[in-house]
Amino acid sequence: KAGVTQTPRYLIKTRGQQVTLSCSPISGHRSVSWYQQTPGQGLQFLFEYFSETQRNKGNFPGRFSGRQFSNSRSEMNVSTLELGDSALYLCASSPGGGEKLFFGSGTQLSVL
């Protein structure tokens, strides 16, 4: 069974730009969660989608948004990038949420 796939693996952007990251969950998994990982803050929850609906949201500004498609694939978007947005963005899937999460390898975003 294929794991969680995140694309792209690396991204370099400049301040003020916007970026879209993609996540394909494990087949059959309907819950997709997004996390931001930085050396200073560790892993922080961004939001979760289940059956195309945002079910939970962390404490991040509105510049961070996401969506989920009918095939459970998910995208997250960050608008008006700031230097502090440089981080590893991890996507995780689970069958319904609440069970163990399966993480992808992440997208490393660098904002210059």
Add this chain to the structure above:
Amino acid sequence: EDQVTQSPEALRLQEGESSSLNCSYTVSGLRGLFWYRQDPGKGPEFLFTLYSAGEEKEKERLKATLTKKESFLHITAPKPEDSATYLCAVQTTGSSNTGKLIFGQGTTLQVKP
């Protein structure tokens, strides 16, 4: 505020030297506590879930235990391939049945041959 604290931040062991990693938590209500392992350049990989005080889980050289305030990850006779960052995370009763976890900062373990 719900909080998870791991100690130590970093741990260096000789191969075969057993030790324990600590995860203490302060949450409004605990639904489950998770341990993950993360290798450089990769996402976290699930190890264990513990749900109630007194529960223990084992996998190879790893054993996780849970009390009402903390969890321990015991590593017995570690090998160099056990080198990684170990992450502890909690799911609260307020976020049960969702993908929201609160993570600790992790303990980076290095095992020297």
